[in-house]
Amino acid sequence: MRSFWPIYKRELFAFFVTPLAWALIVVFLIVQGMHFFLLVDHFAHQADVTGDETPLSAFFGNTVVLYLVLFLLVPPMTMRSFAEERRSGTIATLMSAPVSSAAVVLAKYAAVLTTYVAMWLPTILYLVILGRTGPLDWRAAASAYLGVLLVGAGYLAVGICASALTRSQLLATIWTALVLLGLFILGLGEFVTREGTAMHEVCAHVSVWGHMNDFASGIVDTRRIVFYGAMILLPLFITTRAVEAWRWG
Amino acid sequence: MIRVSHLTKRYGGHVAVDDVSFEVGRGEVVGFLGPNGAGKTTTLRILAGVLGPTSGTAHIANRDVVEESFEARRSIGYMPEAVPLYPEMRVVEYLRFRAELKRVPRAARARQVDEAMQKAGVLDVAHKRIDHLSKGYRQRVGIADAIVAKPPIVVLDEPTAGLDPNQIRQARALIRELGREHTVVLSTHILSEVEACATRVLLIHRGKLVAQGATSDIRAMRQGAGIEISVRGDAGAVDKVLQSIPSVATVERLEAPGPATPPVTRPDANPMARPPARLRVVWAGALPAGDRGIETERVVAALASAGLGVREVHPASGSLEDVFAALTSDSPESALAEPNVTP
Numbered sequence: 001m002r003s004f005w006p007i008y009k010r011e012l013f014a015f016f017v018t019p020l021a022w023a024l025i026v027v028f029l030i031v032q033g034m035h036f037f038l039l040v041d042h043f044a045h046q047a048d049v050t051g052d053e054t055p056l057s058a059f060f061g062n063t064v065v066l067y068l069v070l071f072l073l074v075p076p077m078t079m080r081s082f083a084e085e086r087r088s089g090t091i092a093t094l095m096s097a098p099v100s101s102a103a104v105v106l107a108k109y110a111a112v113l114t115t116y117v118a119m120w121l122p123t124i125l126y127l128v129i130l131g132r133t134g135p136l137d138w139r140a141a142a143s144a145y146l147g148v149l150l151v152g153a154g155y156l157a158v159g160i161c162a163s164a165l166t167r168s169q170l171l172a173t174i175w176t177a178l179v180l181l182g183l184f185i186l187g188l189g190e191f192v193t194r195e196g197t198a199m200h201e202v203c204a205h206v207s208v209w210g211h212m213n214d215f216a217s218g219i220v221d222t223r224r225i226v227f228y229g230a231m232i233l234l235p236l237f238i239t240t241r242a243v244e245a246w247r248w249g
Numbered sequence: 250m251i252r253v254s255h256l257t258k259r260y261g262g263h264v265a266v267d268d269v270s271f272e273v274g275r276g277e278v279v280g281f282l283g284p285n286g287a288g289k290t291t292t293l294r295i296l297a298g299v300l301g302p303t304s305g306t307a308h309i310a311n312r313d314v315v316e317e318s319f320e321a322r323r324s325i326g327y328m329p330e331a332v333p334l335y336p337e338m339r340v341v342e343y344l345r346f347r348a349e350l351k352r353v354p355r356a357a358r359a360r361q362v363d364e365a366m367q368k369a370g371v372l373d374v375a376h377k378r379i380d381h382l383s384k385g386y387r388q389r390v391g392i393a394d395a396i397v398a399k400p401p402i403v404v405l406d407e408p409t410a411g412l413d414p415n416q417i418r419q420a421r422a423l424i425r426e427l428g429r430e431h432t433v434v435l436s437t438h439i440l441s442e443v444e445a446c447a448t449r450v451l452l453i454h455r456g457k458l459v460a461q462g463a464t465s466d467i468r469a470m471r472q473g474a475g476i477e478i479s480v481r482g483d484a485g486a487v488d489k490v491l492q493s494i495p496s497v498a499t500v501e502r503l504e505a506p507g508p509a510t511p512p513v514t515r516p517d518a519n520p521m522a523r524p525p526a527r528l529r530v531v532w533a534g535a536l537p538a539g540d541r542g543i544e545t546e547r548v549v550a551a552l553a554s555a556g557l558g559v560r561e562v563h564p565a566s567g568s569l570e571d572v573f574a575a576l577t578s579d580s581p582e583s584a585l586a587e588p589n590v591t592p
Contacts, residue, residue, distance in 0.1 A: 006349040010335070017337050089333030093394070096297040096327040097350045098319050248301045 003099035011111030061216030078159025140218035147215025154231030161235035256305035267456035280443030281436035297327035326395030336380035351398035369393035385416035481525035482557035
């Protein structure tokens with residue numbers, strides 16, 4: 001595991017030395033900034049605030065914008081991880097050093113996760129702004145960020161896995177987007193299937209939309225944590241096995 | 250330092266390396282020689298711990314490359330074929346990263362990176378991005394990476410491929426230099442390459458180790474393989490004379506179109522009016538190197554006394570094909586007409 005640190009540093013370096021990371025972060029912040037502006041504008045012009053909807057819960061839950069940006073951002077973030085190293089052959093140089101497969105996978109994963117967190121960090125400013133205009137439930141905010149972290153971590157793990165299963169960055173991007181979109185659409189099934197059926201249960205269980213609604217209103221459900229835990233660990237496990245398998249290919 | 254026994258690697262039905270065994274001692278510079286697709290790269294990848302063998306074992310500095318992969322990899326510096334590097338890094342950044350990855354202690358890192366850059370001759374491009382480097386410099390960065398952690402064993406896969414003649418000369422000098430401090434294994438399909446760098450040669454063909462020996466033996470074999478003569482006169486008579494000399498194994502007509510068999514004498518033409526034919530005479534394998542001069546004289550005398558005009562005689566330096574033919578029962582045509590299968 002001592003090889004984790006150098007690889008982690010190099011991955012971050014490689015990501016931020018190219019324009020890709022900056023382009024992604026800029027796009028992300030523009031979309032989120034506009035989203036936040038529209039929400040605040042909407043709530044400011046509402047005569048009577050009904051129900052328990054707050055700008056906070058609307059920002060993180062009950063919105064398609066969150067998932068749209070994730071679908072657009074996660075695949076390009078992870079596509080390079082392994083696909084590029086395999087195409088250019090640097091994976092042989094990397095694996096000839098005394099490194100373990102698990103350290104390589106974890107370092108690459110930690111690097112994209114760090115980037116993801118860095119992308120979200122400026123959005124805390126929005127909460128600070130909200131907090132100045134009125135009371136803000138910081139515990140609900142923490143829960144919302146936990147949700148964002150878990151969803152992102154799960155998506156990135158899927159992306160890393162796709163990147164390890166193909167040599168083509170394009171294919172890795174397409175596969176990641178397909179899996180994430182498929183999962184999202186399956187989750188939408190919650191709204192079209194009849195309540196009480198098994199299908200409805202399954203759809204509700206995997207629904208990112210539903211998960212984020214919960215997290216955004218301050219509900220931390222252990223089922224969600226287990227779900228995303230599995231969504232992180234399973235792809236990373238497959239990735240580690242794939243890296244091992246190249247040695248025997 | 251390196252002990253390989255009964256190493257086999259299969260890709261599906263294709264056997265890339267077939268029951269290969271050899272040893273490399275401390276301080277040797279060993280050249281892996283063979284046509285493309287012979288299994289050189291696969292063998293080196295197994296030694297480097299990047300690829301696992303199907304069966305058999307390989308030990309690096311007494312560590313099994315499969316069972317103790319981690320320790321084995323610490324004793325080896327590997328430069329893969331085509332030298333893959335991270336294009337977006339600067340040379341010094343890349344080498345520092347590699348040194349840290351190879352567990353060079355923090356205190357020694359900067360010094361060892363400097364030493365490696367100096368030895369490999371990349372100090373002047375230390376702050377250039379790798380994607381802005383020429384092929385020759387990239388190759389040297391690869392070598393610097395291989396030696397940065399001061400491993401006892403350095404493995405270089407095709408270290409001079411794609412370089413221009415001047416760069417090749419420099420690379421060979423560098424490899425000879427490495428041989429003073431490291432045990433070096435390099436692969437190539439160019440015979441003169443191993444002659445220039447290696448002390449010992451392993452000849453690999455179709456995944457099998459077909460021969461091994463000191464480079465000086467291979468060189469002697471190659472240099473004294475035969476003679477080339479320019480002789481004017483009747484082709485049938487020339488052949489008759491040459492075949493009567495026991496030390497001559499084969500006679501080959503150079504520049505003769507069509508089959509290698511001598512053309513039938515045409516009765517209409519005056520044999521002495523024809524331009525001289527160039528022949529390559531290959532000595533029998535049993536001929537000792539010291540007798541080759543005498544035998545050359547005998548051939549010339551025999552041709553002259555038969556009334557044939559000898560215009561030119563010089564020793565022929567054999568090619569990889571000749572060495573293959575001399576070392577193996579395999580015909581050179583089949584040895585080198587392999588398709589390029591590099592898994």
